[in-house]
Amino acid sequence: MSSTTDSFTIDTPTVLCIAFSLSMMPVATFLSRSLIPSTHTRNRILFFWHAYDALTHLFIEGSFLYECFFSYVPIPTGNGVIMRPEQAVFLGHKDRLYGAAYGTGPSARLWQEYAKADRRWAGADVTVIALELLTVFIGGPAAIYVCYLLYRASSAKVSAVRAKAQAKLWLVAPALATAELYGGWMTFAPEWLTASSQLETSDPVLLWFYLVFFNGLWVVVPLWVLWQAAKEIRAAFVAAEGKKRA
Incomplete structure (x- = not known):
């Protein structure tokens, strides 16, 4: 665990950031209630989750990628030499620092807020960016496709x-x-192996709300989806064997 000068503070920008992050939930709820019949309770829950998943990936995490690729500052020079911090060179530009920390728009402020809990999201951490490229451009559309399949399966x-x-x-x-x-x-996992060097775990709100709650959703619910899938696959094989014997 390492400390940081940033901590959770309730002010207007913080409230707006949290409100925007949570706003995807009522939108997903409205879509699930509108498109999935009330007689299909499990499909409504699945639709809600995948709609929330898609909205989060495309709009929230998509804004992270935007900041990483388009927000930057030039690195100052001293005696004609670029004074570069010890971090990976992003996009081949040795004279720039990329990331939300250097942006000024609403999405930059959103990620500056989350970076109070996990500093990697303030800059252009190449491992995080590589994961988010898959999440935004594959995970987001896949979640939309699952919503479409749930609609067809229910209606x-x-x-x-x-x-x-x-x-x-x-x-x-x-x-x-x-x-x-x-x-x-x-x-x-890299943070657990390095004693949470980039995480702020001393502030209870940053730990339990930003890190545990927001990230824990993508552990608990996918495990439940896998459990439901296992039951469906088992039922399909049992039914197929029953037809063979009949």
């Missing part, structure tokens, strides 16, 4: 169409859940 009038959607659903959803778990592991 289609023809049973064959519903069955086809279910088959695709329980292929894509567990694959996405596995990817979410892997992404979480690769995000935090």
Whole structure:
């Protein structure tokens, strides 16, 4: 554990950042209630999660990538020599520092706030960026596709169409859940192995709300999705064996 001069402070920018992050939940709730019939409770829950997942990946984490690629400051020079900190050169520019810490817009402020808990998100940490590229451009669209399959599986009038959607659903959803778990592991395992060198764990709000709550969702729910997928696959094989014996 390491300390930082930043700590959780309630002010207008902080409240707006948290409100924006949580605003994806009511949007996902509205979509799930509007598109999935009330008789399909589990599908509503699954739709809510994947809608929230997609919105978070595309709009929140997508803004992180934007800041990493387009927000930067030139590195000052001393006696004609670039005084570069010890960090990876990003995009081949040895004379620049990239990341949300150097932006001025709303999304930069959002990530500056989260970086109080995990400093890697303030700059252009290449491991985090590599994971987020997959998350935003593959995970986000995959979550949207799962929502589409849930809609078809719940609302289609023809049973064959519903069955086809279910088959695709329980292929894509567990694959996405596995990817979410892997992404979480690769995000935090390096920190656990280095005594949380980039994390601020002394502030209870930063620890339990920013780090545990926001990241824990992508552990608990994907595990539940995998459990549901295992039950569906088992039921399908049992039914297939039953037909063979009949």
